[in-house]
Amino acid sequence: MAKIGYGTKQILISMRNLVSPTMVHNYAIEATQEARSHDEQISAVFYHVKNLIHSHRYTSEALQTPYDTLNYGAGDADDVAVLVASLLEALNFKTRFKVVAVNHKEFHHVYTQVFQNGMWIALDPLYSDTVGGEPHSIKKSAVEE
Numbered sequence: 609m610a611k612i613g614y615g616t617k618q619i620l621i622s623m624r625n626l627v628s629p630t631m632v633h634n635y636a637i638e639a640t641q642e643a644r645s646h647d648e649q650i651s652a653v654f655y656h657v658k659n660l661i662h663s664h665r666y667t668s669e670a671l672q673t674p675y676d677t678l679n680y681g682a683g684d685a686d687d688v689a690v691l692v693a694s695l696l697e698a699l700n701f702k703t704r705f706k707v708v709a710v711n712h713k714e715f716h717h718v719y720t721q722v723f724q725n726g727m728w729i730a731l732d733p734l735y736s737d738t739v740g741g742e743p744h745s746i747k748k749s750a751v752e753e
Contacts, residue, residue, distance in 0.1 A: 622671055623718070624752065627693045628675075629694055636699050639656040640653060646724060650696065650731070653695045654739045655733075660681060661681060661688055662682045674691040688719075688734055689719050701723065702722070705752045706718065706721050708742075708743055708746045708747075715750070719734075719742075
């Protein structure tokens, strides 16, 4: 794992401060109502967000709340990561953010990881088709402390 620079660390802190399980609790329950196991809950959250939220790349960095991401139906990678973390934490899962550099020297993408079955599982509904999928050709990565 690479060392996180000051700017990236501040963004991760801001993202963590926006994670709000109470804000999306009812939505998390609704999205996972048919899930019969923890693994199925994780998959339900992943595919629900993947099918509902569209990628929107902003020209300037502006974080939004998980409620706003749901309301707009769009967000960039950090908005979606905050939403996924909020939904999973509303269901009592432990989450963290992972930043990666793919074909770049600097970190430029972030997604959520969830702790399940003794390991961290990647959840990147904007750029992966499956639970556990991560970007190809990761040059460096780091997780929030």
